[in-house]
Amino acid sequence: MLKDILFSTAAIRCLLPKALVRHYSLPIALLADLSLPEYTLTFPLRKVPVLFSLHQQHLSEVAAILFYLNSLASNRDNLVPADTTANSYFQVIRWLSFFTSEYVPALALCFKQLDGRLPYNRPQYDDSLSKIAVMSLMLEHHLLLHNGFLVEPNHITMADLFGASCALRGFNFFFDAAWRKDHPITTSWFLNVTSSPILKDDFAAFQFINKAHELAPQ
Numbered sequence: 001m002l003k004d005i006l007f008s009t010a011a012i013r014c015l016l017p018k019a020l021v022r023h024y025s026l027p028i029a030l031l032a033d034l035s036l037p038e039y040t041l042t043f044p045l046r047k048v049p050v051l052f053s054l055h056q057q058h059l060s061e062v063a064a065i066l067f068y069l070n071s072l073a074s075n076r077d078n079l080v081p082a083d084t085t086a087n088s089y090f091q092v093i094r095w096l097s098f099f100t101s102e103y104v105p106a107l108a109l110c111f112k113q114l115d116g117r118l119p120y121n122r123p124q125y126d127d128s129l130s131k132i133a134v135m136s137l138m139l140e141h142h143l144l145l146h147n148g149f150l151v152e153p154n155h156i157t158m159a160d161l162f163g164a165s166c167a168l169r170g171f172n173f174f175f176d177a178a179w180r181k182d183h184p185i186t187t188s189w190f191l192n193v194t195s196s197p198i199l200k201d202d203f204a205a206f207q208f209i210n211k212a213h214e215l216a217p218q
């Protein structure tokens with residue numbers, strides 16, 4: 001049977017969509033081949049994740065894709081509050097938007113310079129590290145004030161799943177032992193959320209770094 005296609009690579013925004021498709025056994029094919037015409041002709045911006053649909057309008061933008069996948073799973077784990085007029089529903093949208101539009105770009109600007117995907121630019125790198133520091137402090141305070149979760153006390157929502165999956169890049173490159181000591185609540189949240197059933201397989205081999213990567217002078 002022909003299936004809709006989620007084009008998704010190893011890029012960080014793709015981690016949770018792929019995990020949801022697998023966890024809920026959704027009828028969606030996962031493809032990473034971005035040379036297929038379904039991708040090249042439909043998504044000229046060449047971003048991932050995107051969903052090529054046979055039945056409805058195609059989807060880009062990870063937040064929309066996460067909501068869609070969640071609807072196919074019938075919100076089995078209450079990842080998105082059912083009441084679309086409730087504050088917690090708006091909070092989920094808030095955090096998905098924050099992580100995709102503020103947090104990941106700041107991290108990417110740094111780690112892509114470290115692995116050579118972006119050209120060396122020290123001022124931009126330092127500026128982005130400062131933004132990451134501000135966002136990290138903001139998250140730590142938010143989690144402190146909200147019982148260790150982004151939206152609902154003691155309950156993992158889509159916001160926590162997406163936020164923790166995005167934070168992986170921070171923990172891969174920058175959130176070393178000293179950072180973790182200064183951000184204990186964010187660190188516990190990350191471990192808690194990434195060991196939950198939807199994400200645990202992707203994080204089975206995860207290990208903390210001792211020392212943050214640094215940009216070599218050029």
Ligand SMILES: N[C@@H](CCC(=O)N[C@@H](CS)C(=O)NCC(=O)O)C(=O)O
Nearest residue numbers: 011012013046047048049061062100
């Ligand atoms: N606004 C999009 C951004 C998607 C995005 O930038 N994805 C990254 C991977 S995590 C990408 O495709 N980067 C390749 C590029 O920018 O050319 C969303 O929220 O989904």
